[in-house]
Every structure is written in C-alpha cells, then in structure tokens.
Amino acid sequence: MSNILIIPARGGSKRILKKNIKTFLGKPIIAYSIEAAIASSLFDEIMVSTDSHEIAEISLKYGAKVPFMRSQKNAGDFSTTFDVLEEVLTTYKSLKKTFDYTCCLYACAPLVTPKKLAEAFQLLQKENFDTVLPVVPFGFPIQRAFKVDEHFKTAYFNPELSLTRSQDLELSYHDAGQFYWMNTAKCLEKKAVITDNTGSIILSEIEAQDIDNEIDWKLAELKYEVLQSIT
Numbered sequence: 305m306s307n308i309l310i311i312p313a314r315g316g317s318k319r320i321l322k323k324n325i326k327t328f329l330g331k332p333i334i335a336y337s338i339e340a341a342i343a344s345s346l347f348d349e350i351m352v353s354t355d356s357h358e359i360a361e362i363s364l365k366y367g368a369k370v371p372f373m374r375s376q377k378n379a380g381d382f383s384t385t386f387d388v389l390e391e392v393l394t395t396y397k398s399l400k401k402t403f404d405y406t407c408c409l410y411a412c413a414p415l416v417t418p419k420k421l422a423e424a425f426q427l428l429q430k431e432n433f434d435t436v437l438p439v440v441p442f443g444f445p446i447q448r449a450f451k452v453d454e455h456f457k458t459a460y461f462n463p464e465l466s467l468t469r470s471q472d473l474e475l476s477y478h479d480a481g482q483f484y485w486m487n488t489a490k491c492l493e494k495k496a497v498i499t500d501n502t503g504s505i506i507l508s509e510i511e512a513q514d515i516d517n518e519i520d521w522k523l524a525e526l527k528y529e530v531l532q533s534i535t
Contacts, residue, residue, distance in 0.1 A: 308349040308403040309341045311368065312388045313411040314379050315356025319516055324411040325362050329525055334359065335366040336414035342367050344418035346425060353392050355379035386497050393488065409483040412515045414528055416482050424485045424505050433503040434490040439477035440512045446476045480512040
C-alpha cells in the first residue's frame with residue numbers, strides 16, 4: 305500500500321495576496337499543512353502542486369517535494385481540485401510511480417491535525433469509501449433558510465417547515481474545506497473528488513475555518529491559539 309499527499313497551492317490568489325504563503329502566527333500558512341502531513345507518518349510522498357517558484361522554495365524548506373511544476377492550464381481561476389489532482393497523478397504515473405490512496409490537503413488549513421488525517425484514513429479503509437472528508441454542522445437549520453430578491457423581499461425556501469421545531473429538523477453539514485482522502489483508482493475512474501460513495505468525519509466549529517478574507521484569517525489564528533491551549 306502506498307499513499308501520496310498532494311497540496312494544491314497556486315500562486316495567483318486574488319482575495320488575499322500570496323495567501324498560500326502568507327505568515328500565519330509566525331510562519332507561512334502552507335507550513336502547517338506540510339508539518340501535519342509529515343507528523344502523521346501516513347504518506348510515502350508529500351508533494352506540493354504549484355505554478356509559483358516562490359511557493360515551491362518555501363515548500364521544500366518545510367519538507368515537501370516539488371518534483372514538477374503545475375501546468376499553466378491548471379493554474380487558472382477555473383481549474384478544479386480534481387483537475388489538479390488528475391494532472392499530478394497522471395504525471396507520477398508517467399514517471400512509473402502509482403499510489404493506492406491519495407490525500408488532497410489544502411495549503412490554507414492550519415487547523416488540520418495528524419490525528420484527524422489518521423481518523424479519516426481509517427474510515428476510508430474500514431468502510432471502503434471512495435472518499436472521506438471532514439465536515440462541520442451548519443450553525444442553524446438550513447431548512448429554515450431565507451431567500452432575498454433584488455427588492456429585499458424575503459421568504460422561506462421551505463415555508464412548509466417554518467413552524468417546525470429546530471430540534472425536529474434533520475442535521476445538515478458543509479465541507480470543512482481542509483482535505484479529502486481518496487481511493488486513487490476509484491476517484492480517477494469516476495473523475496470526481498466527491499463521489500456517490502463518500503464518507504465523512506465530523507468536526508466542531510472551532511476545528512475548521514474557511515479563509516477567504518482578512519477577518520477569516522484572524523478568526524483562524526484565534527481558533528488555532530484556542531486549540532493549542534486546550535490540547
């Protein structure tokens with residue numbers, strides 16, 4: 305059995321300049337993903353897929369490999385995570401290297417721990433899933449969500465559930481935006497990261513933070529410090 309960890313980290317971030325190598329509590333944020341992967345001892349190969357020589361240099365410094373650069377085709381705003389993973393795995397195959405399992409870990413995921421990586425991998429194998437990802441419960445029942453039109457008129461998406469007690473509504477979850485463990489062959493065959501045979505581990509709200517702007521960045525730093533203080 306062989307496992308590869310792929311960290312997608314293109315250089316052209318728009319909302320936060322140089323997001324993937326921006327300093328997060330004293331070191332480049334990508335370093336946290338690399339270090340968590342190394343500490344987990346789960347991987348035969350830990351690599352960064354990037355089009356940026358600056359990101360490549362920092363990644364090498366913290367212990368990842370950058371055996372080849374990402375193509376310009378998959379360095380744009382519209383390339384999907386699967387596009388990047390497929391390119392990496394196809395390139396490795398051309399170099400006579402294949403992997404049974406693939407983990408895609410995002411560069412801006414400082415709250416990821418070796419323990420969660422191991423927990424997800426164990427579930428992937430135990431239940432024979434194609435993919436396992438961490439998810440977070442929505443803070444409020446999505447069945448009671450509102451829609452607002454251009455005139456600010458507001459209405460329920462599901463008016464028939466407007467009087468249903470929140471505790472009687474089915475729990476719902478969203479992608480934590482951290483990592484995906486995959487059975488390599490199955491996901492390449494289905495050409496998808498999330499397939500019809502996907503499992504999940506559930507994180508608490510403090511264990512995850514989507515980082516799209518400077519406020520998100522500060523929240524992620526606060527959550528990291530809180531988690532460090534209680535572990």
